Amino acid sequence: MRRLRKLIGRTVLFFGVCFAIALIWVRFLPVPHTSYMTNERARLGSIKYDWVSMSEMPEHIPANLIAAEDSGFCNHHGVEWQVLWKLINEGADRGGSTISQQMVKNLFLWQGNSKLSKYARKAIEIPLTLIVEIALPKERIVEIYMNIIEYDTGVFGIEQAALHHFNVHAKDLSTHQMALLAAVLPNPKSYQAVPAGQYVSKRAGQIERGARDVISSHLNACIK
Secondary structure: OHHHHHHHHHHHHHHHHHHHHHHHHHHHOOOOOOHHHHHHHHHHOOOEEOOOOHHHOOOHHHHHHHHHHOOOOOOOOOOOHHHHHHHHHHOOOOOOOOHHHHHHHHHHOOOOOOHHHHHHHHHHHHHHHHHHHHHOOHHHHHHHHHHHOEEEOOEEOHHHHHHHHHOOOHHHOOHHHHHHHHHOOOOOOOOOOOOOOHHHHHHHHHHHHHHHHHHHHOHHHHHO
16 A cells, blocks of 8 residues: 555656646747647647737737637636536536646546547646646737647648638638637537538627627736
8 A cells, every 4th residue: 555655656646747847848948749730640640730829819819719719718717616516417418628637638638429438638738727826927828729629620720720711821810700619619629610511600790899898898907
């Protein structure tokens, strides 16, 4: 039993040190890749991915992401506890993750879809998210998120998504184009930004209106 406790303690310490080093890296440097990108590259043969700086992006880029994925992003500390408890009480096994949680999942964790895998991942994801919210400013969290998430099969990051779908650089995306990209994020392997189906078109309109509210209310105070 003593040896087991030592082994567990050393394992926790090892992963804690690795996580701290990774946090220092992503606080200041572009993310070179994620484990999910590596898996998709092996599965597909190649992926599309480029990093772009938030400083190059017009404000409607983060605003559309916030409106689509986490309208309370500027006000919470990583986890929307009321939403989470509601989902647990109702027995839901998906949804309710904040942008911070999704960033942590995509950057540090795995993508398994079984119920056991989801619950195990969530148990690790929540404490890591709380740490990330302390260590990284909101602007950096959004910057990482917009750069590492998948917008179409094998297409990662806002720069490659813009080139892939609209043949423009991310900084030149219109508000409506960005809203279309944000609308596919719940399931980028099933939804298409171009040509947009009925659901994506309707959802993009809602996101676009929400983005205007985000910009007019608290975006600058949140990420600038």
